[in-house]
Amino acid sequence: xxLAPQRAILELPDHLISQIAAGEVVERPASVVKELLxxxxxxxxxxxRLRLVEGGKTLIDITDxxxxxxxxxxxxxxxxxxxxxxxSLDELEHVESMGFRGEALASIxxxxxMRLTSRNDDAHHATSIDxxxxxxxHQASSGEVGTRIEVSHLYYNTPARRKFLKTDGxxxxxxxxxxxxxxxxxxxxxxxxxxxxxxxxxxxxxxxQTRIQDVLGKNLPEHAIWVNQAVxxxxxxxxxxxxxxxxxRADTQYAYINQRFVRDKVVNHAIRTAYxxxxxxxxxPAYVLFxxxxxxxxxxxxHPAKTEVRFRDSGAMHQFIANALKKSLAQxxxxxxxxxxx
Ligand code: ADP
Ligand code: MG
Numbered sequence: 001x002x003l004a005p006q007r008a009i010l011e012l013p014d015h016l017i018s019q020i021a022a023g024e025v026v027e028r029p030a031s032v033v034k035e036l037l038x039x040x041x042x043x044x045x046x047x048x049r050l051r052l053v054e055g056g057k058t059l060i061d062i063t064d065x066x067x068x069x070x071x072x073x074x075x076x077x078x079x080x081x082x083x084x085x086x087x088s089l090d091e092l093e094h095v096e097s098m099g100f101r102g103e104a105l106a107s108i109x110x111x112x113x114m115r116l117t118s119r120n121d122d123a124h125h126a127t128s129i130d131x132x133x134x135x136x137x138h139q140a141s142s143g144e145v146g147t148r149i150e151v152s153h154l155y156y157n158t159p160a161r162r163k164f165l166k167t168d169g170x171x172x173x174x175x176x177x178x179x180x181x182x183x184x185x186x187x188x189x190x191x192x193x194x195x196x197x198x199x200x201x202x203x204x205x206x207x208x209q210t211r212i213q214d215v216l217g218k219n220l221p222e223h224a225i226w227v228n229q230a231v232x233x234x235x236x237x238x239x240x241x242x243x244x245x246x247x248x249r250a251d252t253q254y255a256y257i258n259q260r261f262v263r264d265k266v267v268n269h270a271i272r273t274a275y276x277x278x279x280x281x282x283x284x285p286a287y288v289l290f291x292x293x294x295x296x297x298x299x300x301x302x303h304p305a306k307t308e309v310r311f312r313d314s315g316a317m318h319q320f321i322a323n324a325l326k327k328s329l330a331q332x333x334x335x336x337x338x339x340x341x342x
Contacts, residue, residue: 029056055171
């Protein structure tokens with residue numbers, strides 16, 4: 001056997017490290033949408049406007065009225081592992097912001113053209129940085145307090161990845177899904193969405209029940225059951241459907257932990273358990289559920305996309321969710337019987 005001569009070990013250039021990392025964070029336009037929405041929400045925005053062109057493949061343009069970024073901090077915003085959100089391991093364990101890894105903007109900028117325009121409360125004008133010429137250019141700019149990020153031509157510099165993108169329609173529907181998830185969990189913020197310059201959604205600031213109704217529209221199940229249960233520091237609010245209107249497909253299922261959309265085995269199983277006696281096996285309940293618990297009770301640092309979580313005490317969590325939903329289902333069932341007896 002002939003061994004290949006070993007090549008010298010070299011440190012990868014920063015740009016290539018970001019492109020490799022981007023593979024984990026930026027799977028498709030929708031992942032960019034998710035990261036940028038989370039950043040806007042972390043900045044305290046109460047108004048977020050999202051514009052997409054050609055399913056987000058050509059342009060993702062998001063404007064928020066959040067706190068903005070100081071001009072001299074803009075280069076750090078697009079630097080890998082630079083974040084304003086955590087400072088220490090202890091803060092990581094108590095993290096309440098959506099972001100904390102400090103790599104989304106750097107990753108996105110390494111696989112797309114990006115212009116970041118921002119202004120904070122102290123600044124007299126906005127400042128923008130732009131990498132479309134190949135290097136970052138700084139410029140004084142105009143704009144209100146807040147941030148606008150324009151991401152164009154995703155994967156223009158990595159054609160192999162660009163080929164994996166699907167049709168505009170498919171990419172758009174993934175983007176809309178992330179937009180919907182964010183809108184459901186943040187009724188304190190107005191959201192608007194346009195695609196190819198046609199407005200496709202607008203949700204004004206409201207309370208969580210109205211937001212669920214606004215977002216689900218005709219997909220809101222008939223006789224939706226409103227959930228509002230608390231035990232100690234655990235709280236569960238949201239909407240579940242009565243068992244008899246459950247669907248044949250597992251759509252309209254949204255679960256959140258501390259406002260973060262999650263897919264979690266413990267949560268799913270607890271929901272199934274609550275419906276176990278009343279729901280046919282092949283039917284799926286529609287739900288939008290917001291679980292609130294102390295941040296240190298849940299580890300969100302499991303995967304870069306952060307839709308997976310680990311509970312410190314998953315048994316207690318399972319029991320709380322299952323009991324809370326069983327109670328809500330039972331209360332509704334008995335009130336329905338009472339009304340029909342009237
Ligand atoms: P992370 O969100 O994990 O901190 P990002 O790469 O997404 O990392 O963002 C880097 C930093 O840029 C953030 O920590 C934040 O300080 C700043 N930033 C990004 N987007 C916004 C925004 N829309 N408004 C205000 N600051 C922002
Ligand atoms: Mg972020």
